[in-house]
Amino acid sequence: MNGRARTSWGRFGVHAVLILTAAAFLLPLVWMALTSTKTGSQAASGALQILPSPLSDAPAQTVENYRAVWTDPSVSFPLYLRNTLIVALLSVAGMVLSSAVVAYGFARIRWRGRGVMFAIVLATMMIPFPVIMGPLYIIFSKLGWIGSLKPLWVPAWFGGAFNIFLLRQFYMGIPRELDEAARIDGCSHWGTFWRVIVPLSRPALAVVALFHFIYVWNDFLAPLIFLTHRDQFTLALGLQLYQSKAGNTPWNLLMAASTMVIAPVFLLFLLAQRTFIGGVASEGVKG
Amino acid sequence: MTDRRENISGWIWISPWLVGFLAFMLAPAALSLYYSFTEYPLLEAPVWVGMENYGRMLRDEVFLTALRKTFIYGAISIPLSTALALVIAALLSAKIRGGRFYQAAVFLPTLVPMAASAMVWLWLFNGEYGLINRGLELIGIDGPNWLTSTRWVMTAIVIVSLWGVGQAVVVYYAAMKEVPDHLYEAASMDGMGPARRFWNVTLPMLSPVVLFNVVTLIIGAMQVFVIPYIITKATPGGDPRAMYFYTMYMYDNAFVYGKMGYASAMAWVQLLVTLVLTAMTFAVSRKAVYYRGG
Numbered sequence: 001m002n003g004r005a006r007t008s009w010g011r012f013g014v015h016a017v018l019i020l021t022a023a024a025f026l027l028p029l030v031w032m033a034l035t036s037t038k039t040g041s042q043a044a045s046g047a048l049q050i051l052p053s054p055l056s057d058a059p060a061q062t063v064e065n066y067r068a069v070w071t072d073p074s075v076s077f078p079l080y081l082r083n084t085l086i087v088a089l090l091s092v093a094g095m096v097l098s099s100a101v102v103a104y105g106f107a108r109i110r111w112r113g114r115g116v117m118f119a120i121v122l123a124t125m126m127i128p129f130p131v132i133m134g135p136l137y138i139i140f141s142k143l144g145w146i147g148s149l150k151p152l153w154v155p156a157w158f159g160g161a162f163n164i165f166l167l168r169q170f171y172m173g174i175p176r177e178l179d180e181a182a183r184i185d186g187c188s189h190w191g192t193f194w195r196v197i198v199p200l201s202r203p204a205l206a207v208v209a210l211f212h213f214i215y216v217w218n219d220f221l222a223p224l225i226f227l228t229h230r231d232q233f234t235l236a237l238g239l240q241l242y243q244s245k246a247g248n249t250p251w252n253l254l255m256a257a258s259t260m261v262i263a264p265v266f267l268l269f270l271l272a273q274r275t276f277i278g279g280v281a282s283e284g285v286k287g
Numbered sequence: 288m289t290d291r292r293e294n295i296s297g298w299i300w301i302s303p304w305l306v307g308f309l310a311f312m313l314a315p316a317a318l319s320l321y322y323s324f325t326e327y328p329l330l331e332a333p334v335w336v337g338m339e340n341y342g343r344m345l346r347d348e349v350f351l352t353a354l355r356k357t358f359i360y361g362a363i364s365i366p367l368s369t370a371l372a373l374v375i376a377a378l379l380s381a382k383i384r385g386g387r388f389y390q391a392a393v394f395l396p397t398l399v400p401m402a403a404s405a406m407v408w409l410w411l412f413n414g415e416y417g418l419i420n421r422g423l424e425l426i427g428i429d430g431p432n433w434l435t436s437t438r439w440v441m442t443a444i445v446i447v448s449l450w451g452v453g454q455a456v457v458v459y460y461a462a463m464k465e466v467p468d469h470l471y472e473a474a475s476m477d478g479m480g481p482a483r484r485f486w487n488v489t490l491p492m493l494s495p496v497v498l499f500n501v502v503t504l505i506i507g508a509m510q511v512f513v514i515p516y517i518i519t520k521a522t523p524g525g526d527p528r529a530m531y532f533y534t535m536y537m538y539d540n541a542f543v544y545g546k547m548g549y550a551s552a553m554a555w556v557q558l559l560v561t562l563v564l565t566a567m568t569f570a571v572s573r574k575a576v577y578y579r580g581g
């Protein structure tokens with residue numbers, strides 16, 4: 001299967017299998033989006049209807065569905081969007097800045113204990129979050145953070161092991177002569193970091209920012225544990241609340257809500273497909 | 288003099304991580320170890336009970352079932368998703384047109400927030416109106432009530448996990464591109480067809496990457512939580528224990544039943560099991576993994 005498929009039949013077969021595979025992976029999302037354009041009774045009607053009917057009513061019905069979700073009196077999606085954006089912004093800023101600084105300490109400064117400390121950074125990646133989530137809740141509540149969004153973004157300002165690792169690897173590829181020159185010109189570490197390392201590592205910093213944003217946007221377990229008031233819910237948590245609220249949420253509205261939560265992530269993917277695929281590929285292969 | 292200054296600088300530059308590590312990793316881990324030897328109903332102070340929490344696990348039917356279900360889930364989903372990812376990556380490597388589109392289609396689901404993913408699959412697996420059973424109807428099969436049937440729920444949850452195989456596909460595909468062409472040429476000259484080239488050249492060259500990925504999957508499988516948690520809550524007619532996995536029971540102990548001591552003991556057993564499984568995977572693979580130049 002490697003190298004060019006030799007025969008046109010072989011080529012045809014590969015295409016056929018891949019088309020079916022792609023269709024199977026996209027079908028759940030297509031069905032979600034289609035369901036969000038139907039009326040409630042169409043979505044759950046006796047006979048399977050693939051497209052909304054009549055098709056001419058679909059645009060108005062779609063608008064109505066999304067408006068119903070957005071303005072639902074008991075589950076406030078605008079508020080959840082705001083909360084999610086606050087957490088994402090603060091968390092991404094903290095994660096990128098602190099991981100970049102710490103990675104510089106590991107990649108560019110020679111100090112005793114560096115090897116051991118870096119090994120500890122790597123080892124912490126093995127610790128599953130569930131192992132510490134209980135006591136973490138107690139610590140946060142002692143700090144008075146439970147009841148606020150702080151548990152979700154403050155820890156990001158102390159860096160993330162994986163991102164530190166990733167950035168350190170990237171810095172190692174930047175020629176040392178560049179920052180030695182800056183040092184000779186009288187730059188401190190701080191100056192070298194800002195004038196040499198940060199400008200040259202923009203693509204890697206973008207990967208960290210992008211992936212951390214997705215991580216925050218998608219995270220469910222940490223908000224579930226640390227957010228106790230509905231007013232503070234993020235979108236992922238709000239979606240579950242919307243599904244489980246009293247009475248059966250009609251499928252067309254639930255799919256409209258799901259589409260809304262997914263849409264920004266997909267938009268990001270379309271804009272930065274190369275960064276995504278390249279980021280995942282290099283993490284997995286080098287890791 | 289500079290050496291000493293550099294020594295101090297180093298610690299200063301990594302201090303954000305160090306503080307975070309001490310406060311949000313080491314402290315909770317140490318507390319969790321301490322709590323695991325106590326009875327701690329959260330509202331009262333912890334009371335030392337020695338090994339009782341650990342002993343109780345061995346007699347706790349719910350614990351044992353949750354552990355067993357988690358193992359079964361991992362034992363089914365990890366080999367299946369690894370095989371599927373390798374096959375898709377190999378097909379993508381056939382250097383055909385549209386490769387980027389196919390790769391994007393397979394990768395896209397991995398970006399879906401798990402809460403949304405749970406909603407989509409709730410809908411697809413719905414016994415009455417779900418697309419899957421309606422599709423089965425077309426070929427004359429009366430589909431089961433996937434999410435309420437104790438028998439089918441594991442199949443359903445494994446299918447959901449296969450939907451997230453895209454990340455592994457991207458990693459394997461990238462690794463396959465790194466395999467030197469001359470190896471394939473030599474294999475072809477030896478008369479190997481595509482299937483044997485894949486088995487004899489691609490797989491051995493990929494083995495370190497596969498091993499890394501399998502270890503990640505093991506760590507992940509031990510933590511499976513969000514999708515079964517949401518689906519179970521959303522399926523009131525179903526068996527609440529049908530997909531009651533390890534982390535779900537631990538979560539309930541910590542935050543619902545107010546048994547922080549027991550939950551902490553479970554956390555340490557989880558860490559231990561994860562480490563043992565990882566070590567076993569490395570040991571088993573020692574012979575199978577080929578390291579270039581190593």
